[in-house]
Amino acid sequence: MPHLLPEFEYHADLEPHSIGPGPFGNRMEGTITGGEVRGERLKGRFVGAGADWLLVGSDGFGRLDVRATIQTVDGAHVYVQYPGLLELTPAILAIMGGGGTPTGFGDQYFVTTPRLETGDERYSWVNQTVFVGEGRVLPGPAVEYRVYRVARGG
Numbered sequence: 438m439p440h441l442l443p444e445f446e447y448h449a450d451l452e453p454h455s456i457g458p459g460p461f462g463n464r465m466e467g468t469i470t471g472g473e474v475r476g477e478r479l480k481g482r483f484v485g486a487g488a489d490w491l492l493v494g495s496d497g498f499g500r501l502d503v504r505a506t507i508q509t510v511d512g513a514h515v516y517v518q519y520p521g522l523l524e525l526t527p528a529i530l531a532i533m534g535g536g537g538t539p540t541g542f543g544d545q546y547f548v549t550t551p552r553l554e555t556g557d558e559r560y561s562w563v564n565q566t567v568f569v570g571e572g573r574v575l576p577g578p579a580v581e582y583r584v585y586r587v588a589r590g591g
Contacts, residue, residue: 451489503519
């Protein structure tokens with residue numbers, strides 16, 4: 438059975454914009470204005486264009502579509518893209534409304550499946566790795582994730 442190994446953590450600062458209700462739900466966008474990645478094998482910061490698009494459904498969950506670029510401390514660029522699912526608890530809604538208290542990991546269902554890719558050989562291992570993330574939301578707003586690598590069982 439595969440198992441999860443901690444790989445890196447990161448936070449991203451967001452500047453939210455409401456797009457409004459549409460045919461698929463209420464859409465919001467959060468431009469990534471800064472953030473840091475911390476791990477033994479992957480360290481860096483968010484650069485360039487990046488955003489977190491959130492589609493709020495009538496079921497009380499938000500569907501994520503996130504795209505960003507990480508610049509590592511040694512100058513490589515790693516593209517990250519992920520879908521995810523966020524339970525819109527009262528605490529999450531309070532933060533999205535401009536206030537609130539930080540949530541903890543596990544206070545809500547907030548799970549992502551990041552896909553990383555790069556052409557830099559020093560980080561080519563990310564191209565053949567499956568990741569799973571768990572998140573929490575901070576006032577600001579900002580998000581913070583713990584990202585795990587799916588490792589072979591045995």
